[in-house]
Amino acid sequence: MARPSLPAVICRDCALYHTARVLGLESPDCSQLDAMVIRNRPVARGEALYAAGDPVRYLYLVHSGACILHDGRDPQQVTGFFLPGEIVGFEDLDAEIHGFSAHALQAGSLCLLDLTGLDQLPAERLIGVQRYLLKAAAAHARLLQRERLITGLPSAEQRIAAFLLGLAKRFQAHGLPSNSFRLPMSREEIASYLGLAPETVIRTLKKLAGRGLVSVRARQIQIHDPSALERLLAA
Amino acid sequence: MARPSLPAVICRDCALYHTARVLGLESPDCSQLDAMVIRNRPVARGEALYAAGDPVRYLYLVHSGACILHDGRDPQQVTGFFLPGEIVGFEDLDAEIHGFSAHALQAGSLCLLDLTGLDQLPAERLIGVQRYLLKAAAAHARLLQRERLITGLPSAEQRIAAFLLGLAKRFQAHGLPSNSFRLPMSREEIASYLGLAPETVIRTLKKLAGRGLVSVRARQIQIHDPSALERLLAA
DNA sequence: CGAGATGTTGACGACCCTCAAGTGCAGTGG
DNA sequence: CCACTGCACTTGAGGGTCGTCAACATCTCG
Numbered sequence: 001m002a003r004p005s006l007p008a009v010i011c012r013d014c015a016l017y018h019t020a021r022v023l024g025l026e027s028p029d030c031s032q033l034d035a036m037v038i039r040n041r042p043v044a045r046g047e048a049l050y051a052a053g054d055p056v057r058y059l060y061l062v063h064s065g066a067c068i069l070h071d072g073r074d075p076q077q078v079t080g081f082f083l084p085g086e087i088v089g090f091e092d093l094d095a096e097i098h099g100f101s102a103h104a105l106q107a108g109s110l111c112l113l114d115l116t117g118l119d120q121l122p123a124e125r126l127i128g129v130q131r132y133l134l135k136a137a138a139a140h141a142r143l144l145q146r147e148r149l150i151t152g153l154p155s156a157e158q159r160i161a162a163f164l165l166g167l168a169k170r171f172q173a174h175g176l177p178s179n180s181f182r183l184p185m186s187r188e189e190i191a192s193y194l195g196l197a198p199e200t201v202i203r204t205l206k207k208l209a210g211r212g213l214v215s216v217r218a219r220q221i222q223i224h225d226p227s228a229l230e231r232l233l234a235a
Numbered sequence: 236m237a238r239p240s241l242p243a244v245i246c247r248d249c250a251l252y253h254t255a256r257v258l259g260l261e262s263p264d265c266s267q268l269d270a271m272v273i274r275n276r277p278v279a280r281g282e283a284l285y286a287a288g289d290p291v292r293y294l295y296l297v298h299s300g301a302c303i304l305h306d307g308r309d310p311q312q313v314t315g316f317f318l319p320g321e322i323v324g325f326e327d328l329d330a331e332i333h334g335f336s337a338h339a340l341q342a343g344s345l346c347l348l349d350l351t352g353l354d355q356l357p358a359e360r361l362i363g364v365q366r367y368l369l370k371a372a373a374a375h376a377r378l379l380q381r382e383r384l385i386t387g388l389p390s391a392e393q394r395i396a397a398f399l400l401g402l403a404k405r406f407q408a409h410g411l412p413s414n415s416f417r418l419p420m421s422r423e424e425i426a427s428y429l430g431l432a433p434e435t436v437i438r439t440l441k442k443l444a445g446r447g448l449v450s451v452r453a454r455q456i457q458i459h460d461p462s463a464l465e466r467l468l469a470a
Numbered sequence: 471c472g473a474g475a476t477g478t479t480g481a482c483g484a485c486c487c488t489c490a491a492g493t494g495c496a497g498t499g500g
Numbered sequence: 501c502c503a504c505t506g507c508a509c510t511t512g513a514g515g516g517t518c519g520t521c522a523a524c525a526t527c528t529c530g
Contacts, residue, residue: 069380073469077387079380091380093373100380123358130365137372138328144379145304145314145326145335151386152312152430154487156518187477195387195430197519202478218477218527234308389519391486421508432487437510453495453509 038112049088049102049110056098058112059133060088065108066184070192072101078192080147081105081185083167085174090140105184143170151195153233159194160204161229164214168223179226183219273347284323284337284345291333293347294368295323300343301419305427307336313427315382316340316420318402320409325375340419378405386430388468394429395439396464399449403458414461418454 040063043049049060052072060067062084069080069088079100082088092098093115104110121129150162172178183190191198205216213229215222223229275298278284284295287307295302302317304326314335317323327333328350339345356364385397407413418425426433440451448464450457458464 071384077384079383079387090373091377094370094377095373099377123362127358127361127365130362130369134365134369134372135329137369137376138325138330141372141376141379142326142329142334144376144383148314148379148383148386149306149312151383152314152428154430154432186475193387195389197389198476199478199520200518203518206478422510423508433508434488434510435486438486441510 037114040109041112042109043104043107045104045107047104049104050092050098051101052098054098056089056092056095057116058089058114059093060102061111061113062086062088063109063111065104065106065110067102067110068105068185068189069100069102072099076101076192078185078189080144081189081193083170083174083184084108084176086143086170087136087140090137093137105189151193156194156196156200156204157207158233159196160201160208161213161232163190163194164221164223165226165229165233167221168226179223181221183221272349275344276347277344278339278342280339280342282339284339285327285333286336287333289333291324291327291330292351293324293349294328295337296346296348297321297323298344298346300339300341300345302337302345303340303420303424304335304337307334311336311427313420313424315379316424316428318405318409318419319343319411321378321405322371322375325372328372340424386428391429391431391435391439392442393468394431395436395443396448396467398425398429399456399458400461400464400468402456403461414458416456418456 038058043065049067050056062082064084066084067082067088068078069082069091070076070078082102088102091100118126118129147166150159150166153159153162167181167183168178171181185193187201188198190196191201194201196204205214208214208229209216211228213223213225215224273293278300284302285291297317297319299319301319302323303313304315304317304323305311305313317337323337326335353361353364382401385394385401388394388397402416402418403413406416420428422436423433425431426436429436431439440449443449443464444451446463448458448460450459
């Protein structure tokens, strides 16, 4: 426990908790999950969940820490970030092998859902699990569409503002503090995600801080005036 | 039939065809779909499939024509395009009301899957339909991740090249000609989608045409040298 | 404590956005 | 059939934003 204060979702807010429920495992503390779900598996900083070319086997729920998704090319281009409570792996769910690569950005823990076990469930439960996974996949699609809007914004300032607001909303959605958080990713990874140069990310953050909208100290972010950030996007 | 040559998927390549199959409706010409699927409903150019705030009821499969997705704000920001064979509506599938708006870009036809009828299916069929929809949602998530890479590219030239290649790949995936096609969207919509100014889209297309990589005549596109376009992205 | 990664700052130039005027095409009505 | 009207598209000039490069500071981890 090097970081006792590492943000983590409680099981109630964990996306797989509901899966556990529909699996017929009602225990709210997630203590009775069977072989299909691997609970709270620790991951080290930088550890790969999967790489492009690996066979597809699991969905990964981030319990604490954070993960990053990128294409397998060179130079790597960042496609997405996953925060506590979110599910990694939908983008390759229908394929035999992975088309993207996913890594842990920090030490943390994941819950894994073994996809190969699904078909052996009794029909009643399978229907519930599938219904839940379909909704989770839809929620993920919605997140991707929303995040897509960010990269399409014309100026670096708008993109950074929208990026911070998006993170805040996602933290909040899973019961984590949303106006004060630690960025799990580097400036360079933010830059790649937003289609900017790392220096532009730095300068834009400083510019927003200079206006009092946010505070930035290393990776620690405080959002002082969310509505002012919102207003930047409308313009 | 004003445009007899309007590109349309044949039912075999239609994403809902497989849904029809798992529904137990094996007819390859889609002639026996029951009340849950509305077949080949015509849509006029500019007609709304749904607007932000509308209740969620259907998934929409594009049979011919094309659709556009955008947020409901002002100015509207384009979030996605949907080509024949692709499914519109996943992003709001888990919600009560729509968070985005979808319109037809051209006159065409759609197949609609009524989501409210799903739960009344017998268990055996429901499992199959859900499994198929989950895979389709995953494929959609993958498409969104891939398209996301495009907007993250640093230069307008790379974004346009990747955009054209992405369209070509998607046409090809559903059995339509991939090196010669008609853009269903305006320059301005492309610009909004890619985070560029419309003028930049025009100039960049002209620049690519000047090098002989593509031909552009109004909305008619011919890709002469796909591998040269690919090479632009690697740099 | 040291070494390497990560972050920061400044100067300069290219790219792209803005604004404005002009062209072509499509659908409409005479 | 042809002019008309509106919209999409095109083209040009100029300025601002952001990318590039290089040097330095700071942080993190072994």
